[in-house]
Structure formats: C-alpha cells, structure tokens
C-alpha cells in the first residue's frame with residue numbers, strides 16, 4: 121500500500137474511534153452536580169492565581185475508634201468506586217512550593233503556630249485533638265490525646281459539616297483540657313503525624329509536577345489511616361491562597377468498611393515501605409499486602425536490585441539511541457528477572473500471587489518501554505496491560521493506574537503505525553477503543569466528571585503522534 125493511502129486509512133481509524141467515544145453518555149457527578157471538575161483541576165488557571173474557596177463536603181463516612189489504630193474513618197453506607205467522599209481545604213500549608221519534605225514540614229509547623237494564634241476555640245480544639253506521635257512531642261501529657269475526647273471532638277466536627285448523620289453533634293461540647301504549654305514540640309508532634317505532601321499531578325498530561333508540591337494539614341483527611349492497598353484515592357487542586365484535597369472511593373465499598381489511603385510511595389518493596397512507615401509514623405504496617413510480602417522480603421530486595429540494574433542499562437541505551445537489536449538484548453534480561461518474580465510468586469496461594477507481583481510494577485513498566493523500543497509491540501502491550509492490573513490492585517484509581525492506561529493507549533497507537541496494514545489484526549480498533557474507554561473510566565473515578573477533557577487531550581496527543589510518525593515515515 122502506498123504511504124498516502126496508508127495514512128488516510130489510519131486517520132480514518134482514529135477519527136472513527138474518537139467519534140464513537142465522544143457520543144458515549146457522560147458521567148454525572150451526584151453530590152455536587154454544579155461542580156466543574158475539569159475547571160477545578162485546570163492547572164493553567166491555577167498558575168494565573170485563582171482565588172477560589174471550596175465549601176467543605178463530607179460524604180458518607182463517620183469517625184470510629186478502631187482497635188490498635190486510633191481513630192479512623194469508615195463508610196456509613198455502601199459506596200461506589202469514584203464517589204466523592206471529601207472535599208476539604210487545607211487548614212494550614214507550607215510556604216514554599218516544591219520544597220523538600222523536611223523543609224515543607226518545618227514550614228508547615230511554623231504556619232500552624234501562626235494560625236493557632238488567631239484561631240477560635242473550636243479550631244484550636246480540633247488541632248490539638250489530631251493524633252500526635254509520642255516520639256516527637258508531648259501532646260498526650262496534656263490530656264488532648266484522650267481517645268474519648270478526640271472521638272467526640274471529631275464526631276461533632278463531622279456532624280457540623282452536615283453529612284455524618286451522627287447524633288453526637290447534638291450534645292453540648294465536652295470540657296476541654298488546658299491548651300498545651302510546650303507549644304512548639306506539641307505542634308511538631310501533630311505535624312509529624314498528620315502532614316501530607318500534596319502530589320501535584322497534571323490531570324491532562326498525567327505528569328507529576330514536584331515543583332508544585334506543598335505540605336498541608338487537613339482536619340478530616342487526617343483521620344484516614346494507612347494501608348499499602350488504599351481504597352481511597354486523593355487528588356489536589358492548588359489555589360492562589362491554599363490547596364483543596366479531594367478524596368474519592370477508589371473501589372466499591374461496603375457499609376462500615378474502613379477508609380484507608382497510602383502514606384508512602386506505593387510502588388516500593390515491602391521493607392522499604394514498612395521502614396519508612398515505622399520511622400515516620402511509628403507503627404508496623406500489617407495490611408494485607410505487607411502480610412503477603414513480608415515472608416519473602418529478602419527475595420524481593422534481591423530481585424529489586426537486579427531489576428534496577430537492568431533498567432539502568434536500558435536507560436543508558438535510550439540515552440544514546442541504541443539500535444533496537446541492542447535494546448532487544450536488555451529486554452531478554454529484564455524478562456529473565458521478571459520470570460524469577462513469577463517463579464517466587466508460585467510459593468504463595470494463587471489469590472496472593474498478584475499482590476506479590478505488584479511490588480514490581482515498575483519493572484514491568486521498564487520491560488514495556490524496552491520492548492516497545494525494540495519493536496516487540498505485542499510484548500509491550502501485554503506488559504502495560506499487566507501494569508494496569510497490578511496498579512489497580514495496590515493503588516486503584518490512582519494516578520499510577522491512570523498513567524498506565526495512557527501508556528497502553530500510546531503503545532497501541534505505535535503498534536498500529538508500525539505494522540504493515542496486512543499484518544494488523546482485525547481487532548485493533550476494538551481493543552484500542554476498549555483501552556480508551558477504560559482510561560476514561562479510571563480518569564472519572566479519580567477526577568470526578570473531568571474525563572471528557574482527558575479524552576480530548578488523549579485525542580490530540582494521538583493525532584500529533586500519528587502525524588509525527590507519518591512525517592518520519594516520509595523522510
């Protein structure tokens with residue numbers, strides 16, 4: 121087939137695909153029907169200095185005392201994946217965007233001290249009732265860490281925000297202890313335990329922008345306990361004068377289920393995650409993922425080292441634009457290490473095997489990229505598909521999952537363009553359409569009704585991509 125005829129065929133395929141998707145019904149956000157989610161996450165208007173405050177929204181959840189984990193939040197009814205659970209402005213933020221964590225924490229503590237100076241009694245009580253680690257400060261000595269007082273204060277707060285349906289809020293407020301005397305150390309204790317560093321992902325490009333990250337303190341979001349398999353997905357929107365946190369259900373949830381997010385980078389191995397949690401928060405994580413991985417932690421560390429070495433080789437080959445045959449050799453080696461991951465997984469019951477493999481999503485990501493560069497498109501497509509499945513298991517509806525959806529679609533586009541038309545399988549448009557549909561669904565679960573702007577961005581990206589490949593083909 122002549123090049124012109126072939127590119128016309130490709131344009132036709134892309135056009136048909138997108139018009140089918142554009143006509144699909146749009147998801148509607150139930151609790152806040154007037155909310156413009158696409159605008160809410162629009163980083164361009166953010167950088168031009170938006171000054172908008174959102175009203176706090178608390179969805180179907182309530183505070184409970186949970187054995188061995190302090191206070192936590194649980195669902196007050198069944199919840200569907202993607203449902204809005206919380207919209208909350210930070211009570212205090214660090215001053216410098218993109219500062220290193222340690223600087224952000226110091227700045228946040230400073231901001232909290234300042235804010236406490238002008239806060240009313242109810243706000244101050246909420247602050248002192250946040251969990252404070254014993255290692256850093258002395259909040260507990262002053263009576264503010266009494267479990268009953270803390271639960272009561274938070275129940276009343278949730279009730280005031282209007283959604284918890286908890287009767288506790290009707291009662292008079294509890295009598296409060298004296299304000300802590302050791303202000304600085306008590307503030308540090310609370311900030312150490314409850315601060316979050318916002319992850320500023322761009323909702324269109326799905327790039328993580330570290331320069332925009334801020335440390336912040338949120339009263340309600342502070343009650344989410346940790347699991348390495350989160351069932352809540354968090355996103356942030358930056359404003360001129362603060363930052364709003366949005367929490368959504370990452371998966372379908374039953375009534376009474378504890379809502380948990382992940383305090384650490386979820387794609388690390390079990391020892392890395394557990395050590396970090398222990399150092400920063402003082403507890404040993406016993407989540408279902410850690411329980412599966414811990415007995416094989418030594419093997420996980422060895423495999424991670426081997427994988428990292430191969431990925432570094434791949435990265436240097438990329439840097440010097442090595443030939444596909446050279447990259448093919450690295451693909452073979454990465455595959456060998458990943459075979460070891462699969463062999464080790466066989467020591468576990470079948471239901472636990474995906475959790476073990478999920479520690480190495482980043483290795484599969486490397487395999488997919490290398491396979492793509494080597495021209496092994498089917499292998500790359502399969503690897504990206506596995507990345508999606510594993511990311512959806514340990515960080516469902518997160519930007520990590522979303523990113524793999526996007527990478528899969530792009531890889532499929534490359535495969536289509538690199539194959540002679542006669543070799544293209546009949547199902548190519550169907551599988552591409554299915555991949556786009558799943559990407560949109562994941563985007564909607566994470567960003568609310570913002571899926572449309574994501575799809576149109578994907579369309580533009582793919583069109584640019586096709587055009588660039590055609591241009592290369594002509595030279």
Ligand SMILES: C[S@@+](CC[C@H](N)C(=O)[O-])C[C@H]1O[C@@H](n2cnc3c(N)ncnc32)[C@H](O)[C@@H]1O
Pocket residue numbers: 188189190191192250251253313314342343344345346347401402403404405406
């Ligand atoms: C941000 S607070 C979460 C709310 C806290 N449970 C409370 O009572 O206010 C973080 C603290 O909660 C506790 N925590 C969170 N997740 C936990 C888990 N999976 N296991 C045990 N303790 C946990 C730890 O004490 C941690 O330092």
